[in-house]
Amino acid sequence: MKNLAVDTVQECLAEAERRCLRRGARLTDLRRSIFEILLTARKPVKAYDIIEYMRDRGQRLTPASIYRTLEFLLEHGLAHRVNALNAYVPCTGPHEEQALLLFVCSECRETTEIDDSVLYDAVRSRLDGLGISLRDGCIEIQGTCRNCM
Ligand SMILES: [Zn+2]
Ligand SMILES: [Zn+2]
Known part of the structure; x- marks a missing residue:
């Protein structure tokens, strides 16, 4: 943040x-x-x-x-x-309440909302197809942010 x-x-x-x-x-x-x-x-x-x-x-x-x-x-x-x-x-962004894509940097823990409903919907519908439902409608992606590269 x-x-x-x-x-x-x-x-x-x-x-x-x-x-x-x-x-x-x-x-x-x-x-x-x-x-x-x-x-x-x-x-x-x-x-x-x-x-x-x-x-x-x-x-x-x-x-x-x-x-x-x-x-x-x-x-x-x-x-x-x-x-x-x-x-x-x-919450920092406008998004559907149950449609949240969060990026978490594993180094500095900075957490950002990714405003990309196309990406969100694509991941969610593929998961649906696999019979996997998301906790709280949230997709969390962990990685390394630009500052920590
Ligand atoms: Zn939010
Ligand atoms: Zn970082």
């Missing part, structure tokens, strides 16, 4: 607020804080990193409440789980 500029983070938070409203959900303070952590982190974030980060800010949270909050962010398309890293990233 790129480190987003402050105004971009504010814009993403405002957009998340609107998105939740449209869906009849509420971006509570906790949900907002955790989403903000994902937005400002340089790398995919693990649940335990969030617990530590919040503890440093004087808020003690249980793993259960962190996971519940992350579930909320996933459910409303604000974040994605990176299965290869057991970590979370904010």
Whole structure:
């Protein structure tokens, strides 16, 4: 994840607020804080990193409440789980909710959404033919990014 500029983070938070409203959900303070952590982190974030980060800010949270909050962010398309890293990233792109192509660099862990529905559909339909269904509709590709080559 790129480190987003402050105004971009504010814009993403405002957009998340609107998105939740449209869906009849509420971006509570906790949900907002955790989403903000994902937005400002340089790398995919693990649940335990969030617990530590919040503890440093004087808020003690249980793993259960962190996971519940992350579930909320996933459910409303604000974040994605990176299965290869057991970590979370904010959603950065427009894509169908259940059609996600993620590239994960095995060296630096930078995780990027690949905006290519043709590639996604091709892989998915070939997998369908083989009787393989995708977890959360997500295809994760691991490799080495340009910076780590
Ligand atoms: Zn996304
Ligand atoms: Zn890399």
